[in-house]
Amino acid sequence: MKKSLTVLYVVVSLCLATLAMTHLIPVFRSLNEKVEPVFQKGMSYRHLPYPYNSSESDESLLRMKETNVGHVAIIAWWFQENSSSTQIYPHFDFTPTNESLKHAIQMAHNLSMKVMLKPMIDTEDAINDPRWKIKGTAEWFKSYKAFMCSYAQFAQENDVDLLCIGCEFKTTELNTTTWREIISEVRKYYSGPLTYAATIDSYQDVLWWDSLDYVGIDAYFPLTRKNDPTLEELKQAWNRIANDLESWHLKVKKPILFTEIGYRSGDGNNMEPWNWTATLELDLQEQFDCYLAALLTLWDKTWFYGFYWWIWESDPKAGGPNDTDFTPQNKPVQYLIRSWYSSERHIDPCYELKQKYLMYAFVATTMAFSNKTAHYVRKSQIKRI
Known part of the structure; x- marks a missing residue:
């Protein structure tokens, strides 16, 4: 006894x-058994104000690499007239040519960076009629399937490492059958891993994560209700968010990726990180602390697979000490990223x-x-x- x-x-x-x-070691389910989740030290990249095939863009990507970025999300922006429209079209000032996209992908690969291709759609009035209001009618989905399959073929031809099949189409996400059909069709053209970028208030409602390889979240979570939070208060906020994500992750059993996350260098931006139109007073410290709180909280989480910070511009001189926008370029937070991205995770x-x-x-x-x-x-x- x-x-x-x-x-x-x-x-x-x-x-x-x-x-x-x-x-606990998460058990991930994937339709593609060849896909092994990879932690991504990422950055989002757009071709403003210089095109992807310019010398300025080449220099900007080089500086990104010097910040120890390992993965870059290269954006291809398209438009539709309004959220009820069904036709998707390129915009002369914003949509990159395939040749310039190809150049940026090759440049990133030459610098030993992996590439996520992220086609994005906005309405002509993105402030008052944002993309999350897009209706997702049968005709819209028909246009969108053709749009994504074209980029899926392009991604395959140019050795893209990860493809994002949609971004913040909250109103359409309950069309589970249609999204599964799009994903199935995309996989006919592209053999690599897939993700989708959901909003902070819709990712739990998506019922087709099992069709993808990564859960993608555009992680503009509000942190505090204060203009001047301390680092400890920001860490507490991120701990609450991380606990919620971890609990939800146990249900979906998919690696979670922040397909976007970012903060403006402006006073109080932590309260509404998604707000790109507000007039803010310069606050480089708040941007720095928001980045640091997220890094400290999430870096070693076994279910978490990386950040794509918003946003790195094709102008190597973008940002700077007087800039209140999102870019980390030429600001104190750029050196924080370089420091963290130079280290590896400490997983038991x-x-x-x-x-x-x-x-x-x-x-x-x-x-x-x-x-x-x-x-x-x-x-x-x-x-x-």
Whole structure:
């Protein structure tokens, strides 16, 4: 009997100790078994004000690489007249040519950066009629499928490493069957991993994450209600967000990627990080602290697979100490990114082994209880490892 109780003490102790761990190795499901999730030290990149095939853009990408960026999301912007329109078209001032896109992809690859291709659609009045209001009618989906398949073929031909199949189409996301059809069609043209960029208030409502390889979130979560939060307050906010994401991740079992995250260098931007039109007073410290709080909280989470910071411009001289916009270029936060991106994550190599122990412990404990021995175990005798 003593031997049986000793075994039971150890089993229960293993259960408690393992359950106390804050991280467990996630078990990811993927339609593409060849896709191994990769942590992405990312940056979003757009061709404003210079085209992707300009010498200025080449220099800007070089400076990005010097900031230790490992993955770059290259954006291809298209438009439609309004949220009810069904026709998608290029815009002379904003849509890159395929040749310039190809140049930027090759330049990034030459600099040893991986590429996510991110086609995006806006309405002509993006302020009052944003993309999340796009209706998603049958005719719109027909146009969008053709649009995405064209870029999927382009991505395949140019060795793109990750393809984002949509961005912030919140009103359309409940059309689960149609989105699955689009994803299936895209996979006929592109063999690499896929993601989708959902908003902070819709990612939990998407029912087709199982068709993709990464959960993508444009992570403009509000952090505090203060213009001048401390770093500790920002960390507390991110801890709450991370806890919610981790709980939800246990349901979808997919690696989570921030397809966008960013902060303007303006006072109070932490309250509405998505707000790109507000007039803000310069505050480089708040931008720095918001980045740091996110990095400190998420860097070593086993379910989290990277940041794409918004936004790096094709002008190598963009940003600077007097700029209140999103770009980290030529600001203190650029050096913060360089420092963090120079290091690796510290994931416990024993997590997988510990998870196996958890399984064995539960099985053994269940057997022990079924044998009616558990009532001999006193709480004072249970020790943590």
